[in-house]
Amino acid sequence: MLEIEYWWLAALPAFFALGWAAARIDIRQVIREARNLPKAYFRALNLLVDDDAERATDVLVELARAERGNTELQMALAGLFRRKGETDRAIRIHQSLLAEGGLDGETKQKVTLELALDFLAAGLLDRAEGELRRLLGTPHEARALPPLLNLYAAEREWHKAIETARRLEEITGHPRPQEIAQYWCEVAQYAFNHSDDAGAGAAVAAALAANYKCTRANVIGGQLALRQGDAAGALACWQRVELQNADDLPLVAGLIADTALAQGEAARAANLLRGYWQQTPTVDVLDAALRVVLAVEGEPAARALLAEAVAQRPSILAVSRQLEHGGPPEVSTLRQLLGQHTRRLAQYRCTACGFRARAHYWHCPACSAWETYPARRVEELNIYD
Numbered sequence: 308m309l310e311i312e313y314w315w316l317a318a319l320p321a322f323f324a325l326g327w328a329a330a331r332i333d334i335r336q337v338i339r340e341a342r343n344l345p346k347a348y349f350r351a352l353n354l355l356v357d358d359d360a361e362r363a364t365d366v367l368v369e370l371a372r373a374e375r376g377n378t379e380l381q382m383a384l385a386g387l388f389r390r391k392g393e394t395d396r397a398i399r400i401h402q403s404l405l406a407e408g409g410l411d412g413e414t415k416q417k418v419t420l421e422l423a424l425d426f427l428a429a430g431l432l433d434r435a436e437g438e439l440r441r442l443l444g445t446p447h448e449a450r451a452l453p454p455l456l457n458l459y460a461a462e463r464e465w466h467k468a469i470e471t472a473r474r475l476e477e478i479t480g481h482p483r484p485q486e487i488a489q490y491w492c493e494v495a496q497y498a499f500n501h502s503d504d505a506g507a508g509a510a511v512a513a514a515l516a517a518n519y520k521c522t523r524a525n526v527i528g529g530q531l532a533l534r535q536g537d538a539a540g541a542l543a544c545w546q547r548v549e550l551q552n553a554d555d556l557p558l559v560a561g562l563i564a565d566t567a568l569a570q571g572e573a574a575r576a577a578n579l580l581r582g583y584w585q586q587t588p589t590v591d592v593l594d595a596a597l598r599v600v601l602a603v604e605g606e607p608a609a610r611a612l613l614a615e616a617v618a619q620r621p622s623i624l625a626v627s628r629q630l631e632h633g634g635p636p637e638v639s640t641l642r643q644l645l646g647q648h649t650r651r652l653a654q655y656r657c658t659a660c661g662f663r664a665r666a667h668y669w670h671c672p673a674c675s676a677w678e679t680y681p682a683r684r685v686e687e688l689n690i691y692d
């Protein structure tokens with residue numbers, strides 16, 4: 308046992324010696340290579356470290372002229388130009404690198420991607436698309452697809468965006484159901500707006516196939532059914548939102564109320580919307596429920612609904628509805644709500660940065676500006692954001 312430990316101890320210095328030699332060799336190698344680099348390289352590097360991109364670029368331009376065959380250097384220079392917003396110069400360098408030829412496949416793809424990013428930065432979307440598409444099927448495809456996807460979304464080319472997102476899913480293994488369903492919804496909305504009902508219906512189905520939780524697809528699907536005279540179908544579409552995401556019920560509650568009222572189905576809708584308010588107590592759901600209850604059950608029932616709503620979820624919006632319908636709100640509720648809101652309204656606000664504070668400051672603690680606090684409370688400034 309002891310012998311083995313001693314053996315290791317004896318070997319330790321030898322390992323140290325080996326490590327020292329290895330380090331020395333590396334350092335020598337580095338020094339030798341550094342000596343071969345032109346001095347201008349270091350000058351540019353220093354300027355970059357000092358954040359003087361302007362002069363660094365001048366130095367690199369001079370250097371690049373002397374070393375035309377140095378692709379890495381040319382690319383670094385082009386990258387600098389793009390960062391400075393001189394996209395035309397970046398484009399010229401990348402294009403001449405590609406035109407000169409002699410690049411290996413890997414480097415050619417790198418330069419192509421850089422050129423595409425130049426075109427994107429310059430707002431030349433068609434040309435960016437062309438370069439990015441050249442990279443499809445190459446090892447650089449995974450880097451080309453995200454900018455290509457952004458480009459199609461910006462150009463509202465939804466079918467191409469869908470195709471690109473699918474390809475990105477394949478390559479990265481990350482599913483993108485929400486995005487793809489939204490692209491289909493854009494297709495559906497466009498078709499709907501242009502009276503292409505068949506196209507809209509197909510796109511809605513595709514959106515739901517991509518993401519069964521896509522509430523937007525059911526909102527559009529309901530509008531489509533309603534336009535085709537199928538009110539029952541429309542109501543069924545909108546009611547599916549409850550199962551998909553109850554948070555989005557405010558987006559369909561009003562549509563359900565209007566359609567049910569027009570179809571003489573208000574009695575059923577009154578109960579449905581009361582249930583929605585229990586799940587998602589927002590003022591939009593409350594308004595929808597109120598409209599239907601008022602029509603079917605009359606003013607006393609509407610007042611009772613409001614009193615219950617204010618008691619369960621007090622809000623200024625709900626109380627203002629209560630006042631509109633002649634119901635006197637409880638004074639204790641009013642005092643509580645006003646207290647919450649006046650605390651915000653009684654603050655001071657910096658005119659330079661918008662920072663709010665309970666005390667008045669001569670020197671803003673957020674943005675350090677002087678004399679930016681008017682001696683008026685937020686409410687008196689008429690700023691309610």
Ligand SMILES: [Zn+2]
Binds near residue numbers: 659661672673674676
């Ligand atoms: Zn400030």
